[in-house]
Each structure stands twice: as C-alpha cells, then as structure tokens.
Amino acid sequence: MASLKPALALPCGILLCFLVQVSLAAKVRHHKWAVEYMFWSPDCVEHVVMGINGQFPGPTIRATAGDTIVVELTNKLYTEGVVIHWHGIRQFGTPWADGTASISQCAINPRETFIYRFKVDKMLPDSKS
Numbered sequence: 001m002a003s004l005k006p007a008l009a010l011p012c013g014i015l016l017c018f019l020v021q022v023s024l025a026a027k028v029r030h031h032k033w034a035v036e037y038m039f040w041s042p043d044c045v046e047h048v049v050m051g052i053n054g055q056f057p058g059p060t061i062r063a064t065a066g067d068t069i070v071v072e073l074t075n076k077l078y079t080e081g082v083v084i085h086w087h088g089i090r091q092f093g094t095p096w097a098d099g100t101a102s103i104s105q106c107a108i109n110p111r112e113t114f115i116y117r118f119k120v121d122k123m124l125p126d127s128k129s
Contacts, residue, residue, distance in 0.1 A: 011050070016081065018129070025064075025065070027064070028067070028068045028070060029061065029062075029063055029067055029070065030072075031070065031071045033071055033074070034076050034084050035051070035052055035059070035061070035077060036054075036076035036077065037050060038052075039043055050080075050082070051109035052099070056112075062109070064120070066119070067119070068120075069116070069117070070117045071113055071116040072113060073113065073116060074112075075109060075110050075113070076110075077109065077110050079110060081101065081108055081109050083100070083108060084099045084116065085098065085099035085100055085101060086098065086116075086118070089118065102127065
C-alpha cells in the first residue's frame with residue numbers, strides 16, 4: 001500500500017493531509033466542509049484559529065489514484081475569503097480549483113459555498129507502492 005502526504009492549506013495556515021493509496025476501483029469521494037473560527041490551545045494558551053468542521057488541523061482525505069474528490073466548502077467566517085490549495089495534486093482540466101487566491105481562483109467570500117471537484121491522477125514520484 002502506498003501513501004503520500006502533500007500539504008493542503010488555506011492561505012490562513014490551516015493544513016490538511018491528503019493520503020493516496022493505489023487501488024483498481026476508482027470512487028467519487030464526497031466531503032462537506034465548513035470553515036469557521038474556533039478556539040484552540042496548542043501551547044496551553046487559547047487562540048482563535050480557522051478550523052474545518054470544528055477540527056484543527058482540518059480533516060484528512062483518503063483516496064486512491066483515479067478517484068474523484070468532491071469537496072463542498074462553505075465559508076462561515078465573517079470577514080475573510082478562503083481557498084484551499086491542494087499541494088501536490090495536479091489540476092488537469094480544473095485549473096480554477098487550484099486554490100491560489102486571486103491567481104487561479106477567486107476567494108470564497110463569507111457565507112458562500114464553492115464545490116471543488118477534481119480527479120486524483122497519480123502518485124507523487126517519491127511514494128512507494
């Protein structure tokens with residue numbers, strides 16, 4: 001079984017993991033996420049951070065090469081736009097879903113929802129099978 005962990009990040013620093021395993025049966029994997037402020041105490045001092053579905057760091061996506069990922073992302077922040085940049089996942093045919101704010105994708109404004117949909121096309125070169 002091969003796995004990889006390219007970093008996914010909101011520009012505000014939320015990091016996610018993306019694990020890919022080799023498999024023959026491709027699937028469509030649906031996720032519904034809400035980005036919102038939450039309190040978190042990583043160093044025993046409470047801070048306001050941006051989380052996804054009440055998690056910080058955000059949730060892990062598990063997929064296999066060939067799977068289609070669908071993420072319905074709702075921005076529940078009050079004043080900030082957000083995007084997710086999928087490090088290491090090539091966006092063939094979906095360049096608008098690359099999550100580089102104001103370059104390849106407009107920020108998702110407060111109280112708006114954007115649906116990311118892309119195919120996991122292959123393993124990264126450094127992953128082992």
